[in-house]
Amino acid sequence: MVGSRGADEFCEAMTSPSSNGTAPVRDFADLQARLIDYASRIGELRTPHEVLDALHAITTKSLPLGVLAAIRLAVRAKGASTLQLGKSVFLQEEARKGWWEEYEVLARNRVSPVLFLARTSLASYTWTEVQRLVEPIGTDRWLFELSLKYGIRDGFTCPVGGRWVVSFWSRRVLSNVLTQTCRIMLGAAAHFAALRLEQLAGPDIDRVGSHARLTSREFAVLRLVSTGKHTHDIAQALRLGDETIRSHLKKAEAKLGVRNRTHAACEALRQELIP
Numbered sequence: 001m002v003g004s005r006g007a008d009e010f011c012e013a014m015t016s017p018s019s020n021g022t023a024p025v026r027d028f029a030d031l032q033a034r035l036i037d038y039a040s041r042i043g044e045l046r047t048p049h050e051v052l053d054a055l056h057a058i059t060t061k062s063l064p065l066g067v068l069a070a071i072r073l074a075v076r077a078k079g080a081s082t083l084q085l086g087k088s089v090f091l092q093e094e095a096r097k098g099w100w101e102e103y104e105v106l107a108r109n110r111v112s113p114v115l116f117l118a119r120t121s122l123a124s125y126t127w128t129e130v131q132r133l134v135e136p137i138g139t140d141r142w143l144f145e146l147s148l149k150y151g152i153r154d155g156f157t158c159p160v161g162g163r164w165v166v167s168f169w170s171r172r173v174l175s176n177v178l179t180q181t182c183r184i185m186l187g188a189a190a191h192f193a194a195l196r197l198e199q200l201a202g203p204d205i206d207r208v209g210s211h212a213r214l215t216s217r218e219f220a221v222l223r224l225v226s227t228g229k230h231t232h233d234i235a236q237a238l239r240l241g242d243e244t245i246r247s248h249l250k251k252a253e254a255k256l257g258v259r260n261r262t263h264a265a266c267e268a269l270r271q272e273l274i275p
Contacts, residue, residue, distance in 0.1 A: 028181060031062040035185050039192045048090040051196050055189060056092050059168060064177060065156060065186075067092040068169040069100070070197055073119055073162070083107070090197060096150040096169065106142050114143065114167070118159040124187045126174040127155040156183075158190035164197070166190035214273065218252040221245055223274045226265040 038058055045051045048070070056067035072088040083089050083104065091100055113134050114127065131144060147155065147169075156168040156178060168186070170177075178186075214222075217238070224234045235245045249261050258264045268274045 031058070031182070032185055034058045034062070035189045038189060042192050042196045045196060046200075048197055048200055049093055051193050051200070052090060052092040055166075055193055056094065058189075059186070063182065064172045065168045065170050065174070066094065068095050068152075068155065068167040069165075070193060071115070071165045071167070072197070072201060073115065073165065087201065090201075096152060099146070099150040099152070102146060102149075103143075106146060110139070110142055112143055113140075114155075114157055115165065118157055118165040119162050121159050124156065124158045124183050124190075126178065127157070128173055128175055130157075156186065158187045160191050160194040164190075164194035166193055214252055214255055214268075215248075218248050218255075219268075219274060221248045222252055222265050222268045225249070225261050226269060226274060 035058060038054060042051065042054075045054060052067050052070060059065045059067060069092065070090045071083060074088070085091070085100065085104075089100070113130055113136065117125065117130060117133075127144065127147065134140075136144065147153075151171060152169045153171045154174045155170065156174055158166045158168075160166065220238060221234055224237060229237070231242050231245050231249075234240075235242045238245070249264065252268075253260065253264045256264050256267045258267050265274075
């Protein structure tokens with residue numbers, strides 16, 4: 001875990017100017033070696049804090065970048081009410097004090113563009129790049145203004161499978177600092193961190209459902225329904241009988257609490273259960 005000295009060095013590194021106006025990456029080979037070592041021993045880390053602190057120690061040594069938080073998104077597309085500190089939100093110990101408390105209050109009545117993009121994107125991105133993409137105005141700028149209030153000039157978000165978000169923070173604008181190589185390495189580290197956090201976080205109460213989960217056959221049938229196929233077409237595609245397909249659909253409808261097959265396919269798409 002990084003102590004107060006490490007935090008001081010991090011802040012000094014992020015505020016010290018470099019010759020080209022960006023924070024230098026000291027040694028790509030060293031960063032790569034450290035991240036590979038992190039991935040190889042991540043199974044030894046026993047708490048979410050250890051997972052984030054170990055990654056934070058690496059990024060602050062080689063980059064003007066610290067770990068901010070890891071967030072597990074609910075399968076159901078809900079708002080910030082599903083985000084609970086210690087259950088679906090894990091803050092790095094030296095993250096900006098007070099930031100999460102204020103973020104949580106503001107996010108309940110607003111849309112977070114970063115979380116929206118994390119759910120729908122496989123690519124990592126900086127927060128300044130998000131601003132250019134969505135061009136927020138007025139109250140829609142709340143997330144970026146809140147970040148500046150807490151000394152966060154930019155951030156770097158790594159989506160993991162539409163279910164996890166690992167976010168970093170910096171006092172610098174990162175678009176010209178993080179090369180593609182850096183982004184790939186950080187994204188890979190974020191994936192390992194998310195996998196370990198999933199193991200440590202325990203069951204996700206927002207998974208479908210508190211009812212019985214859909215089977216792989218039920219998923220497959222709903223996926224084909226969503227493409228417009230009829231029962232006989234689905235039966236041929238899956239090499240099953242028509243009555244078997246109808247049975248799978250009835251069971252899926254009951255589990256999802258819907259009225260018919262079209263409603264079931266729409267609900268599965270809404271909950272992002274099928275692509």
